[in-house]
Every structure is written in structure tokens, then in C-alpha cells.
Amino acid sequence: MNYTAEAEARGYAQAASSLEKDDPHRASELYAECAKLYTQIANDLETDNPEYYKQRAEDYQDLSKRVLPRSINEGNAKSIKENLVMAQIPDISFADIGGLEDVKREIRKAIIYPFSHKHIYDYYGKKAGQGILMYGPPGCGKTMMAKAAAHESGAAFINVRTSTIMSRYVGESEQHIKEVFEAAREHEKAIIFFDEIDSIASRRSESEDYIKRVVNELLTQLDGVDTSNDNFLVIAATNTPWLIDPAFRRPGRFSKLLLIPEPDQPAREAILSNNFKNKPFAGIHAADIAAMTAGYSGADLTALCEDALDLPLHEALSTGNTRPANMGDIMQALDGRQSSTRSWYIEAERELDKYGEKDTFTF
Ligand SMILES: Nc1ncnc2c1ncn2[C@@H]1O[C@H](COP(=O)(O)OP(=O)(O)O)[C@@H](O)[C@H]1O
Ligand SMILES: [Mg+2]
Numbered sequence: 001m002n003y004t005a006e007a008e009a010r011g012y013a014q015a016a017s018s019l020e021k022d023d024p025h026r027a028s029e030l031y032a033e034c035a036k037l038y039t040q041i042a043n044d045l046e047t048d049n050p051e052y053y054k055q056r057a058e059d060y061q062d063l064s065k066r067v068l069p070r071s072i073n074e075g076n077a078k079s080i081k082e083n084l085v086m087a088q089i090p091d092i093s094f095a096d097i098g099g100l101e102d103v104k105r106e107i108r109k110a111i112i113y114p115f116s117h118k119h120i121y122d123y124y125g126k127k128a129g130q131g132i133l134m135y136g137p138p139g140c141g142k143t144m145m146a147k148a149a150a151h152e153s154g155a156a157f158i159n160v161r162t163s164t165i166m167s168r169y170v171g172e173s174e175q176h177i178k179e180v181f182e183a184a185r186e187h188e189k190a191i192i193f194f195d196e197i198d199s200i201a202s203r204r205s206e207s208e209d210y211i212k213r214v215v216n217e218l219l220t221q222l223d224g225v226d227t228s229n230d231n232f233l234v235i236a237a238t239n240t241p242w243l244i245d246p247a248f249r250r251p252g253r254f255s256k257l258l259l260i261p262e263p264d265q266p267a268r269e270a271i272l273s274n275n276f277k278n279k280p281f282a283g284i285h286a287a288d289i290a291a292m293t294a295g296y297s298g299a300d301l302t303a304l305c306e307d308a309l310d311l312p313l314h315e316a317l318s319t320g321n322t323r324p325a326n327m328g329d330i331m332q333a334l335d336g337r338q339s340s341t342r343s344w345y346i347e348a349e350r351e352l353d354k355y356g357e358k359d360t361f362t363f
Pocket of ligand 1 (some may be wrong): 042097098099137138139140141142143144145260267270278297298302
């Protein structure tokens with residue numbers, strides 16, 4: 001009865017081993033999944049040789065730690081920087097982001113001009129570039145916006161992954177945060193991006209000690225940014241702004257709050273058109289579907305298109321005849337997929353009320 005679980009575990013291990021080099025984080029997750037399955041098998045009363053499976057679980061658990069940033073485990077400090085800094089400037093530009101013109105304008109003012117018109121800011125004695133915190137429902141383009149901002153300003157993009165920063169060893173997470181800022185100073189122009197910052201910048205009053213230390217270090221580093229000398233800006237993004245320690249909003253830290261709302265009509269049209277490209281769709285008008293999908297996130301729209309493709313695909317599996325997806329398929333897919341942003345607004349309303357921050361994060 002454990003054959004399927006065992007086959008699945010082997011599948012995870014295989015996939016993990018092929019990813020070790022290119023995506024050690026994913027490989028580590030997959031090895032951990034594999035270990036979990038072996039533990040399940042070992043704990044199953046019907047398993048013949050539980051010791052064997054227990055050992056396998058331990059082996060893969062070890063492996064899942066070992067493939068992770070070797071820099072962390074082996075104290076090879078140089079490559080953590082390599083891990084953090086994307087080799088190139090991201091290739092997403094504002095043109096790839098549909099609509100959201102107000103947000104783009106704000107980003108130009110806050111991120112691009114401070115780089116491109118530095119002398120003007122200097123002349124008027126303005127500190128260029130305060131930190132920016134983007135917030136809003138998931139799947140609506142926060143990560144995309146940050147990358148596009150780096151692209152538009154020609155800045156190196158330092159994409160900070162929480163999993164790279166957080167370490168089990170005392171003091172190491174703080175060290176990693178320092179290294180992120182050091183890495184930024186080595187570039188002529190850079191943007192440090194803390195994606196999903198809620199997982200490292202949570203409220204100290206509700207956190208464990210090691211989180212408190214990380215939060216304090218991040219605050220210290222932000223305070224040390226001298227925007228007249230430093231050529232980098234800091235951007236953060238979160239779906240749960242109410243979880244962030246309010247100290248991060250003081251002047252000079254993330255003092256600019258920017259809502260990234262769900263895509264408007266032109267944005268939805270652009271996202272949909274992107275999804276139709278190179279796929280078998282026929283007789284479909286993105287504008288019509290955009291008009292019917294107010295409140296849908298970018299991720300919702302992508303899922304909708306995939307659902308619509310599944311319909312003729314399943315037909316083809318039984319009849320052997322392929323046909324493109326049409327408007328009828330889209331309509332049917334629409335019945336099964338609601339907007340996911342509505343529930344975010346309900347939760348946000350409740351949580352912001354609870355923390356007394358309704359006037360801070362508006363929508
Ligand atoms: N305005 C937009 N224009 C084009 N694509 C978008 C837009 N908003 C979201 N998307 C699509 O949705 C996906 C999720 O966006 P992402 O930036 O990861 O969202 P978030 O970081 O807010 O959760 C993107 O990869 C993109 O395909
Ligand atoms: Mg994101």
C-alpha cells in the first residue's frame with residue numbers, strides 16, 4: 001500500500017537533485033517533501049521495515065539542509081552576495097504592466113527620478129529616495145512593479161529572499177541583512193527589494209527573540225542609509241501590511257506607502273492578451289472579458305485562461321479531435337472562478353481595524 005507514497009518520494013528526490021544547481025531553494029523544499037513522505041511511510045503501521053524508511057527520511061532531511069545556500073552552511077560569505085544579486089537588470093518594463101498608470105507615475109517620482117535627476121534633488125537639499133512599502137491583494141503585480149522599477153531606472157536588482165536571510169544560527173540572519181546593504185553599496189545604482197517582507201519585519205511585540213533581533217538590525221540598516229551618498233533605494237512588498245512593525249514607517253525608513261490595487265480594465269485586457277498569446281484560443285476579445293472580470297487579480301485571470309483551455313483539452317482526450325478554446329469555454333470557466341481579491345479586502349478591513357491602522361493603509 002506504500003508503493004505510491006514511495007514512488008512519489010522518489011519522484012521528489014529526482015526532481016530535487018536535478019534542481020540542486022539552478023534553484024537550491026526549491027531543491028531543498030523538494031528534499032524536505034521527500035523526507036516527509038518517508039516519515040509517513042515509516043509511521044504507517046503496515047510498513048514492513050520502518051527503520052529503513054526512518055533512515056531514508058533522515059538522510060533526505062539532511063540533504064535538504066545541505067543543498068541550501070552553501071554559503072550559509074559553510075561560512076562562504078562571498079556567495080551569499082552572489083545569491084542575492086540577480087546577475088542582470090530585470091527585463092520586465094512598465095510597458096509589460098497593463099494599466100496602473102497612477103502607480104507607475106508614483107514609482108517614477110519615488111524611484112526613477114531620484115536616480116535620473118539626482119543633481120536636482122541635491123541642489124534643493126532634498127534627500128532623494130525614501131523607502132517604499134507596496135501593499136495590496138496578492139497576484140496584482142507588486143513583485144512585477146519592483147522589477148520594472150529597477151529596469152526603468154537601470155538599477156541592479158537585489159531581490160532579497162527571506163529564505164536566504166533567515167538562518168538557524170544565532171547572529172547569522174542579522175549578518176545577512178548587513179551583507180545585503182553592503183552588496184547594494186557595491187553597485188553604481190541598485191534597488192534592494194524585500195519581497196513578502198511581513199515574514200521578516202513582523203511586529204516585535206508579537207515575535208520571538210530571533211525575529212526581534214532581525215527587525216532591529218533591519219531598522220538600523222535602514223537608518224544608516226545616507227541617501228545623498230548611497231546610490232540605492234529600498235522597496236518592500238507585502239499582502240499583509242497589518243503584520244509589519246509600525247517602526248518601519250518612521251521617516252527615512254519605509255515612509256512611502258503605495259497601494260497596488262487589482263488590475264483596472266486596461267490592465268486586465270493586457271494581462272488577458274498576454275495569456276492568449278501563443279495558445280489555441282479563437283474568436284476571443286480580451287476587452288469583452290476584461291469588462292466581465294472586475295475585481296479579478298492578475299493571477300486569477302491567468303488561472304481563468306488555463307481553466308478555459310482545459311475544456312477543449314478534455315474533450316480532445318475522449319474524441320481525439322482538437323479545437324481551439326472559444327468564448328463559450330471562457331464563459332464556462334468564469335462560472336467556476338471568482339475574484340480572489342474580494343476576500344483580501346474583507347480580511348484587510350478587519351485586521352487593520354483590529355490594529356488601529358485603517359487610516360494608514362487606505363484603499
Ligand atoms: N498589471 C499587470 N499587468 C500584467 N500582468 C500582471 C499585472 N498584474 C499581475 N499580473 C500577472 O500576475 C502575476 C502575479 O503578479 P505578481 O507581481 O507576482 O503579484 P504580487 O507580487 O502582487 O502577488 C504576474 O506574474 C503577471 O503575470
Ligand atoms: Mg509577489
